Amino acid sequence: MNLKTSSSNEGSFSGSWTLYPAGTAHGGFYVSGSVCDNKNDGNGVYGQGRVDGYGWSSKRGDSNGSSAGCGSEGREFYDSSATRVSKGQYQVCVDDIGSDTCGVSQWYYR
Numbered sequence: 001m002n003l004k005t006s007s008s009n010e011g012s013f014s015g016s017w018t019l020y021p022a023g024t025a026h027g028g029f030y031v032s033g034s035v036c037d038n039k040n041d042g043n044g045v046y047g048q049g050r051v052d053g054y055g056w057s058s059k060r061g062d063s064n065g066s067s068a069g070c071g072s073e074g075r076e077f078y079d080s081s082a083t084r085v086s087k088g089q090y091q092v093c094v095d096d097i098g099s100d101t102c103g104v105s106q107w108y109y110r
Contacts, residue, residue, distance in 0.1 A: 001013065001014070001015055001016060001017050001031070001033065001090065001105060001108075002014050003090070003091070003092045003103040003104075003105055004092070004103045005045065005092055005093060005094045005101050005102060005103045006094075006101050006103065009038050010037070010038060010039050010041065010043065010045065010094040010096075010101070011035070011036060011037055011038060011045030011046075011062075011092050011093065011094045011103075012035075012036045012038055012045075012092060012103075013033055013034065013035050013036070013047050013073070013090065013092040013103075014033050014034050014036070015031060015032050015033015015034060015073065016031075016032055016033060017029065017030065017031050017032075017088065017090065017108055018030050019084075019085065019086075019087075019088060019108065019109075019110050020076065020084070021084060022083040022084040023083070025076050025078075026076055026078035026079075026080070027078060027082065027083050027084030027085060028051065028076040028077050028078025028079070028084070028085055028088070029049060029051050029076065029077045029078070029085055029087070029088025029089075029108065030074075030075070030076045030077075031047075031049050031073060031074070031075060031077070031088075031090050032073065032074045033072075033073050033074075034070045034071070034072060034073065035047040035060060035061065035062050035070065035071050035072075035073050035092060036062060036069070036070040036071075037062045037064070037066070037067065037068050037069055037070070037094075038068060039068060040066075040067055040068040041066070042066045043066055043094050043095055043096045044061055044062065044065055044066045044094070044095040045061065045062050045092065045093065045094050045095070046059040046060060046061040046062070046092070046093055046095065047059070047060050047061075047073050047090065047091065047092045047093070048060070048090070048091050048093070049075060049077040049088060049089065049090045049091075050077060050088065050089050050090075051077050051078060051079055051085040051087065051088045051089075052079075052085060052086055052087050052088075052107075053079065054077075054079065056091070057075070057077055059093075060073050060075065066095075084110075086109065086110055087107045087108060087109045087110065088107070088108050089104065089105055089106070089107050089108065090104075090105045091103060091104040091105065
């Protein structure tokens with residue numbers, strides 16, 4: 001999975017994903033990789049995930065604020081009332097003025 005915030009590539013995510021089977025962890029959508037701020041422009045970069053029926057998760061940043069560099073991501077996104085989810089999605093965003101600019105993945109299915 002490789003995502004960019006926009007064509008100017010202020011931020012990016014590079015990593016992998018899996019949908020855990022029922023009985024493994026929470027049966028959720030697991031994402032692992034690097035969230036990177038590719039420009040030293042004063043705008044931080046973060047990643048978020050979600051599963052069907054839920055909004056975007058809390059933000060996971062590159063851990064260095066608005067400076068260039070990368071941070072690690074390794075989270076499971078899941079439905080607490082289900083034994084497994086059928087699909088998941090991830091986005092990487094730059095925290096810029098107004099609505100944040102995000103590069104959103106397609107839905108990943110079981």
